[in-house]
Amino acid sequence: MPPKKNKTKKSSSAKKNKRTTRKKKSNFSLRRWLLKWIFILGLWGAIILSLIIVYYAHDLPDVGKLDEEFRTPKITILDKNGDSIANVGSLYGEYVEYNQIPQVLIDAVTSTEDRRFFAHFGMDPMGLLRAVVTNYTAGRVVQGGSTITQQLAKVVFLSPERTIKRKVQELLLAFYLEGKFTKEEIITMYLNRIYLGSGNYGIDAASHSYFNKSARDLNLYEAATIAGLIKAPSRYSPLNNFELSQKRADQVLALMVDNEVLTSGDILRATEGLGFAKKRYEVGVKYPYFVDWVKDQLPDYIGRRKGEVVITTTLDPEIQKVAEESLAASLSVYGKKHHLEQGAVLIMSPQGDVLAMVGGKSYRESQFNRATQAYRQPGSSFKLFVYLAAMENGYTPEDVFVDEPIEYQDWAPENWNNKYEGEISLRNAFAKSINTVAVQLAQKVGIRKVINTARKLGISSDMNKDLSSALGTSEVTLLELTGAYAHFANYGKSVWTHGITEITDMDGAVLYKREDSGGHRVISEKATANMNDMMRNVVTSGTGKQAAIDRPAAGKTGTSQNSRDAWFIGFTHDYVAGVWLGNDDNKHMSHVGGGGLPAIIWHDIMGQINESKTRREIPVTESAVKRGREPKSIWDNIFGR
Secondary structure (H helix, E strand, O other), X not given: OOOHXXXXXXXXXXXXXXXXXXXXXXXXXXXXXXXXXXXXXXXXXXXXXXXXXXXXXXXXXXXXXXXXXXXXXXXXXXXXXXXXXXXXXXXXXXXXXXXXXOHHHXXXXXHHHOOOOOOOOOOOHHHHHXXXXXXXXXXXXXXXXXXXXXXXXXXXXXXOOOOHHHHHHHHHHHHXXXXXXXXXXXXXXXXXXXXXXXXXXXXXHHHHHHHOOOHXXXXXXXXXXXXXXOOOHHHHOOOOOHHHHHHHHHHHHXXXXXXXXXXXXXXXXXXXXXXXXXXXXXXXXXXXXXXXXXHHHHHHHHOOOOOOEEEEEOOOHXXXXXXXXXXXXXXXXXXXXXXXXXXXXXXXXXXXXXXXXEOOOOOOOOOOOOOXXXXXXOHHHHHHHHHHXXXXXXXXXXXXXXXXXXXXXXXXXXXXXXXXXXXXXXXXXXXXXXXXXXXXXXXXXXXXXXXXXXXXXXXXXXXXXOHHHHHOOOOEOHHHHHHHHHHHHOOOXXXXXXXXXXXXXXXOOEEEEOOOOOOOEOOOHHHHHHHHHHHHHHHHHOOOHXXXXXXXXXXXXXXXXXXXXXXXXXXXXXXXXXXXXXXXXXXXXXXXXXXXXXXXXXXXXXXXXXXXXXXXXXXXXXXXXXXXXXXXXXXXXXXXX
């Protein structure tokens, strides 16, 4: 008879086997449950995805557009009176076949726009993931995830609007293109159709315009320059800003090295034989800075279409002449003395009609538009948004602050004259452009509210999210800033700065017509009245006294650090005008501040163009200032203020 302990061992072993069997059965059941739900969810996901595809695919554009003539004819541009100011059109070169395109250009474009172009199936998951991570890290959209195939689909078939529908259709069309054409055919169509700045479509037109040669003969640096244009054609055009285009080309070369299609040694030889041709505007074009600005916006209004078009604009030739002559005379007389080379002027109606635009001293010397493309520090003219945020959050012009030395996290802002006033009202602090008070006010209101205030008035440029923004350290354009001030001339109602009122075809059929809705309120009546009261005080007794004319006027001076930028932005009842002075290389001027030469130019221009107008008050309602209770703006209702 076996020992008893062996029996115990056998019993323990049996129990262990039973537990193992039960565990296996449990694991098997869990796996079956997971597989079941994975299958169910996958099935429903496939059904939902199919429905989405069907929904967005039912009205896909006609793919026959690939065979249509894509070159647009001449464009006739008229001023506000209906007189012709330009006959221009897009520029196209020859259609360059794939085997004629320099390999360095193909490498430059794929390295910059779509490094896995020859490997993916129309969508690049890795590139999309990289873009998401990059944008999340940066806190804003700095990189796109679209492939070259998707970009071709957008250029040929779709409008530029940013909607989910357009993105889904773009992806579906990209799959179609990948199935129908070879990679070589896709990139050839892409390079012959894309917009490359200064009115040029396709690589051959850009090559002739910028380098006086066929695209077939581009060298490495020229190819990098053209590839760099795709991201922002107008901004990086060599005709608009040659130095910026060179910096962008250097970025492209670095991307090519990163993509292992170029070596560091190749870059040293890249600039050999670099050619550059300054394009001359065709004879007969008046007001070229304005014409360029309007022409570049045309696709946003009517997309790409066949047939000639006529654009009626907001430009007023008489006001344009005054602006041009005043700026030219001032630069001629004072430029050398004050180490000043450039300037820009914008004049618009309170509703945002751009009546005059001077983008620089000479278009023939530089096509870069300093009114719309130059991002510069606004200095104290940015305080408008600080004080408005305060007025909308309970402060009044009579509130008293102490102007004294202050410090925030090792930063000690100082006043421009290094003097301190002690106790001072907000009205007088604004008029005298006291820096310490503006920073204290921004700190109390919150810099985020200040930035949101600037955003709702049309400032779309990136802004610093620290207190230095209160003193205008974030860069903006003259167009943005002047448009923001126009809200106050428009009684606190919304303003959309624009230069186009109507677009028709040659038969007179209307393709676009601006409907003036009068705008909706974005600033309360009380805040509008308070701000206009303070801006009028700037002109009557503050830093902007040299802007004063023979009728009520309001505005604000601005000078960036070391006098690199000088501004005066202001308005009367009938017009809003902005003046900027500075140097393209960002060198400081000598004794030029916003209250000096910019205010004098503003005074000269506004004095002339207002002369024929009836003398009327700006939107300052004394009862509104005193009342304290006003209808809420649309923004107050949205944010529950």
